[in-house]
Amino acid sequence: MRSALVVGTGLIGTSIALALSRRGIEVYLRDADESAVRTAASLGAGRTGQPPQAVDLGILAVPPARIGVMLAEAQREDWARVYTDVGSVKALVHGAAEDAGADLSRFIGGHPLAGRERSGPLAARADLFEGRPWVLTPGPTTSRDALNQALELVSLCGAVPVVMDTDEHDHAVALISHAPHLVAALMAARLENAREESVRISGTGIRDLTRIAGGAPELWEDILSANAPAIAEVLAAYAEDLRAAVDALHAVGGDDAEAAKRGAADLADLLRRGNTGHARIPGKHGAAPASYTGVPVLISDRPGELARLFAAAGSVGVNIEDVRIDHSPGREAGLVELMVDPTVADRLATDLAAAGWTVQS
Known part of the structure; x- marks a missing residue:
């Protein structure tokens, strides 16, 4: 790879541009927000304006709902030889690109699993993706050139490539990212009208649980809408467990000794399941979780x-x-x-x- 075009100079797009520029790649920047693209350029992420000829790789770092149409437009105007995106949902992107008449042989879906609570080019970092998973979702017609360029992009950014099917990816991120974000927002929303005395004694538990609720609402509204069916499926399972937990707590606090005993057993089972699930989360450097x-x-x-x-x-x-x-x-x-x-x-x-x-x- 000698040249790249990054379309969208927010946190992810600018971080990719910084990482590529640091490795000697000639990077061009585009964004509908002129202030954002000028800021990214001033940080050393690349140069503004249209490249004089098609670059090796076009990276679409725009909201998922816009990627399909933008890919078709970029291909018609010959911005790049092949393309990838960084959207957090993939089935919607592939479907929209096909509907817009894009050439899917010159495109491979991508999703770097890295980010920050802050957004915009000023929050960007060249090392944002170091050691992080970067999912690639090739389709049945994806060319070898598109795959190789995407793999080189991942390598240049210091990330770890993971190849997945589009539907498999969307269900996975619904489970590990999108639904947890919504649950964190629900928990944080309980604090909106809470008594000051209650909020003031908040500790690490509630801070850890609600940390991701500080993300930009506009961005997350787009993400949740784009992957709504898969997220709803995960939340429906949450709702069943939550209902069972509520029933168990009512039983434990009631006067029926036998019901209280069953409720306590149900709570203990839920906590054990939580321990088991938590133990499956990879530990340091992706190894098995360690006990500290x-x-x-x-x-x-x-x-x-x-x-x-x-x-x-x-x-x-x-x-x-x-x-x-x-x-x-x-x-x-x-x-x-x-x-x-x-x-x-x-x-x-x-x-x-x-x-x-x-x-x-």
Whole structure:
């Protein structure tokens, strides 16, 4: 690949352009929003304007509902030799492209599974896709050239290619991304009119659960609409489990001892299923999930304190596998939980305490 055209200079499109430019690819940028494309260009993502001749790869980083028509238009005007997209749904894109008269032999669907809560070109990063899965969904007529160009794109961005069928992809992202986002939004919506006293004592649990609810509503409205049938199927299964949990809780809180016993058993079964499902989520570097032990350390909310704590752990030869931060309400301090290998947790706690850190037992 020597040249590429990125259409759409939001977070994903600009991040791809930055990654390609860093690898010496000549990148051209297009966007209906002139401010966005100028911003992306000023960040070093590429140059604005139409390339003088067809580029090697056209990357359509626009909302899923627009990809099919845009692909057909781009092919008529000969923007690129082959094309891919970065939409989070694939069946809709393939169907719309076919309806618009696009040549599907010169197109391969793509979906990098990476992102941030922030949007727009200023949130873009050249390393956004490093080590992340990037799904490719070739159709029955996809050419070898289109497949190879897409694989090279994934490699240049540092991602890991995963080939899937379009319907399989859409059901997968409904389960692992789209439905969870909607559930997070539902949970966060419960806080909208909650009493201030309740919200003020929020901890890491509710923050972790609702973090993705901070995404741009306009973007997520497009995504949810584009994959609505698959998401509805997942949520219908959620609804059955939720109804069963509500019934079990009513039974546990009731006066019927036998019903309470059955309700407690149903709750225990649901929690066990949750443990089993959580254990299937890949761990570090895609390996089997590992079990870590937390070492909680109280630190002040001053610049450099977290870096100093990490350096202290490194100085005694302990690798931090993960970290959780819980800020104290009303105090300029926080509790940092260093997740480490269980075999070194006690030694780390002892060494940190000896170095003057406040380690909680």
